[in-house]
Amino acid sequence: xxKLFFVSIIISFFLCPNLMSQTLNPxxxxxxxxxxxxxQISGDYYIQQDGNLQLPFVGLVKTTNINFxxxxxxxxxxxxxxxxxxxxTIQLLIRINILGEVKNPGYYYVTDIEKMSGILALxxxxxxxxxxxxxxxxxxxxxxxxxxxxxxxxxxxxxxVGLQSGDRIFIPRSFWANASQYGLIxxxxxxxxxxxxxxxxxx
Numbered sequence: 001x002x003k004l005f006f007v008s009i010i011i012s013f014f015l016c017p018n019l020m021s022q023t024l025n026p027x028x029x030x031x032x033x034x035x036x037x038x039x040q041i042s043g044d045y046y047i048q049q050d051g052n053l054q055l056p057f058v059g060l061v062k063t064t065n066i067n068f069x070x071x072x073x074x075x076x077x078x079x080x081x082x083x084x085x086x087x088x089t090i091q092l093l094i095r096i097n098i099l100g101e102v103k104n105p106g107y108y109y110v111t112d113i114e115k116m117s118g119i120l121a122l123x124x125x126x127x128x129x130x131x132x133x134x135x136x137x138x139x140x141x142x143x144x145x146x147x148x149x150x151x152x153x154x155x156x157x158x159x160x161v162g163l164q165s166g167d168r169i170f171i172p173r174s175f176w177a178n179a180s181q182y183g184l185i186x187x188x189x190x191x192x193x194x195x196x197x198x199x200x201x202x203x
Contacts, residue, residue, distance in 0.1 A: 021067045021068065021069055022067060022068060022094075022164050022165065023063075023065060023066065023067050023068070023165075024047055024063050024068060024071070024092070024094070024165055025047070025095075025165045025166060026047050026048060026049045026050075026051060027046060027047060027095045028046070028047050028092075028093060028094050028095055028165050029044055029045055029046035029047060029053075029093040029095075029109065030044070030045055030053065030071070030072075030075065030090055030091065030092060030093060031043075031044050031045075031089075031090070031091040031092075031093055031111060032044075032045065032055070032075070032088070032089070032090055033088070033089040033090075033091075034086060034087065034088055035087035035088075035089070036083075036085075036086065036087040037083055037086065039056070039057070040056070041055075041056045041057065041079075044093060044109070046093075047063050051063050051064035053071075053075075055075065055078070057079075057082060058075075058078040058079060058081075058082065061074055061075055061078065062074075068092050072090045072092075075090055076088055076090065091111045091112065091113070092111060092112050093109045093110070093111060094109065094110060094158070094163060094164065094165045094167075095107055095108075095109055095165060095166070096108060096109075096110060096119075096163060096165075096166070096167050096168065096169060097166075097167075097168045097169070098119070098120070098122065098123040098168075098169045098171075099168055099169065099170045099171070100130070100170045100171035100172055100173070101126055101127045101129050101130035101131070101171040101172065101173050101174075102120065102123035102124060102125065102126055102127065102130075102171055103123065103124030103125055103126075103127060104123045104124040105123060106123065108122045108123065110122070110158050110163065111158065112157065112158050112159040113157050113158070113159065114157060114158045115152075115155055115156065115157050116148075116151045116152055116156050116157070116158075116161060117152045117155075119158065119169065120148075120169075120171075126171050129173050129174055130171050130172070130173065130174060131171070131172045131173065131174045132148075132149070132174065133147050133148050133149050133150075134147075134148065134171070134172050135147070135148040135151070135169065135170070135171060136169070136170040136171075136172065137161070137163070137167055137168070137169060137170075138167065138168040138169075138170055139164060139166070139167050139168075146161070148171075
């Protein structure tokens, strides 16, 4: 993959976005946790194709072209009309795609407090063929290179990294894994060539 920026520049640039201030897309969602009521409201709710959230007892909440901080406040206000001083936690759930050298690539939902180690664990962790430290965040036409070990050691979260809805996390294959694969192919070709040579010799 082409590296668009030096790692140090990339990290300082990429950590600036605030996950809470981004807008959401259909398929993203919110996680609602009530601590002081018995009604069955706590759970994960996802944005429909029309851009609305359907929530228990309060109905539709609009999300189109509205950043999450305002969506969160609107949800809190709606439930505050039903319950006095609700102990309510509202978390953003963004849909991302984890690709490359992970055991279970695919789409996953992450919250802003999810650590990068936990995000990779959602996909079963990295394979033995993964590059030791490279991790890419692919957004639209940008490829942003980060240091996997550094992120995990510091306990960086999705909010720290600035993950956005629709981002792809890509773990590349190591050079040595590719070299080993090519070595096996070359060894196989050498054996085949030897067999062909012997057949032609004794024909």
